[in-house]
Amino acid sequence: MALRYALMAALHEAPATGYELTQRFRSRLANVWNASHQQVYRELARLLEDNKLLVETVAQSDKPDKKRYHLTIAGRKDLEEWLNTPQPRPPVRDPLLVKLFAGDLLDSDVLKEDIEKLKQDWLAQLGYFRSIEHTYFRQPSALSRQYRLQYMALRRGITQITAGLEWLEELETTLEELDDAP
Amino acid sequence: MALRYALMAALHEAPATGYELTQRFRSRLANVWNASHQQVYRELARLLEDNKLLVETVAQSDKPDKKRYHLTIAGRKDLEEWLNTPQPRPPVRDPLLVKLFAGDLLDSDVLKEDIEKLKQDWLAQLGYFRSIEHTYFRQPSALSRQYRLQYMALRRGITQITAGLEWLEELETTLEELDDAP
DNA sequence: GCTCAATATGCAACTTGTTGCATAAAGGAG
DNA sequence: CTCCTTTATGCAACAAGTTGCATATTGAGC
Numbered sequence: 001m002a003l004r005y006a007l008m009a010a011l012h013e014a015p016a017t018g019y020e021l022t023q024r025f026r027s028r029l030a031n032v033w034n035a036s037h038q039q040v041y042r043e044l045a046r047l048l049e050d051n052k053l054l055v056e057t058v059a060q061s062d063k064p065d066k067k068r069y070h071l072t073i074a075g076r077k078d079l080e081e082w083l084n085t086p087q088p089r090p091p092v093r094d095p096l097l098v099k100l101f102a103g104d105l106l107d108s109d110v111l112k113e114d115i116e117k118l119k120q121d122w123l124a125q126l127g128y129f130r131s132i133e134h135t136y137f138r139q140p141s142a143l144s145r146q147y148r149l150q151y152m153a154l155r156r157g158i159t160q161i162t163a164g165l166e167w168l169e170e171l172e173t174t175l176e177e178l179d180d181a182p
Numbered sequence: 183m184a185l186r187y188a189l190m191a192a193l194h195e196a197p198a199t200g201y202e203l204t205q206r207f208r209s210r211l212a213n214v215w216n217a218s219h220q221q222v223y224r225e226l227a228r229l230l231e232d233n234k235l236l237v238e239t240v241a242q243s244d245k246p247d248k249k250r251y252h253l254t255i256a257g258r259k260d261l262e263e264w265l266n267t268p269q270p271r272p273p274v275r276d277p278l279l280v281k282l283f284a285g286d287l288l289d290s291d292v293l294k295e296d297i298e299k300l301k302q303d304w305l306a307q308l309g310y311f312r313s314i315e316h317t318y319f320r321q322p323s324a325l326s327r328q329y330r331l332q333y334m335a336l337r338r339g340i341t342q343i344t345a346g347l348e349w350l351e352e353l354e355t356t357l358e359e360l361d362d363a364p
Numbered sequence: 365g366c367t368c369a370a371t372a373t374g375c376a377a378c379t380t381g382t383t384g385c386a387t388a389a390a391g392g393a394g
Numbered sequence: 395c396t397c398c399t400t401t402a403t404g405c406a407a408c409a410a411g412t413t414g415c416a417t418a419t420t421g422a423g424c
Binding site for chain 4: 001002003035036038039043
């Protein structure tokens with residue numbers, strides 16, 4: 001049910017094609033929602049069927065045609081209702097923590113590689129989020145309510161990753177101590 | 183695929199019934215994995231079919247019978263292989279951030295209720311995790327590698343919630359500023 | 365010239381997760 | 395005495411998410 005509303009929220013911000021929405025999910029909305037392009041296209045077709053969206057076909061001479069989707073009045077209303085009712089928090093399912101939980105079967109070198117990979121991913125993500133912060137949210141107090149709330153969504157991403165990186169440091173320290181005194 | 187291994191990891195720690203596993207997912211493993219009892223029973227049946235588990239039927243005079251599951255050698259080996267290969271990080275899908283993203287359609291009072299509810303949930307969760315920390319992990323440096331790694335899984339839960347609560351404060355401050363100067 | 369990545373869309377099959385229901389007995393609240 | 399919660403298990407239908415494949419064009423790198 002929620003993917004519909006993630007898509008509608010993105011389209012409420014600005015009309016877009018399925019391809020563009022998929023890209024937003026992978027970049028600017030990386031800490032908000034993610035979905036594969038297949039899932040996006042399928043859900044857009046359903047939303048269109050339900051009259052929550054309109055299509056505008058954009059012919060392109062060089063590349064394949066685009067279908068730009070717009071939120072309808074009904075769609076906007078539907079989104080508004082959803083936004084103003086309580087929603088569940090995201091489920092927790094973290095393979096890395098499963099690994100730690102069965103730590104006695106886990107090889108230390110493998111774990112160190114996992115940590116290094118995760119750290120690199122998170123650092124790249126953090127750099128990206130910080131660049132958005134720097135370019136679009138220099139003086140949050142001067143912004144409209146709408147943009148300040150969007151900024152808080154971005155802040156969530158930044159603080160989550162920062163906390164994650166600090167925890168990774170703690171984990172690395174633990175592993176070093178275990179190496180020193182086995 | 184990963185639920186299998188979450189279950190196997192829990193059973194590797196200690197044999198248990200489907201009911202007990204469901205309870206662990208809701209309490210001590212709340213920051214690691216979650217699954218409904220229906221999902222747990224279904225997956226246990228599959229694991230049994232695949233000879234990764236053994237059942238021990240425990241007759242009870244007063245309550246209904248129990249089925250206690252044990253990890254087999256094959257199951258343990260399977261788990262070990264999984265643990266030592268790279269696993270994907272959890273997908274990101276947060277309805278609250280979707281709400282903030284379409285903040286112009288979101289009522290401030292509704293948002294404040296969402297925040298209050300989430301804060302209470304997180305505080306309860308944090309209190310619970312801290313009580314585990316206090317009772318079982320007083321001197322982490324004195325523990326075996328296995329338990330130190332389990333402790334780091336718990337630490338992840340604690341630091342995640344702590345960061346979440348700090349972000350909620352930031353969000354509340356933003357809302358107050360918006361209320362003062364509209 | 366050839367291969368690979370990016371743009372742009374989608375179908376089909378499958379796995380995972382959710383929701384609703386069912387059964388059965390004990391013990392506590394009212 | 396009746397209703398609700400806890401313990402204990404599970405089926406069935408459905409929704410959501412993943413994986414593999416398909417097509418068509420442009421531009422960049424080797």
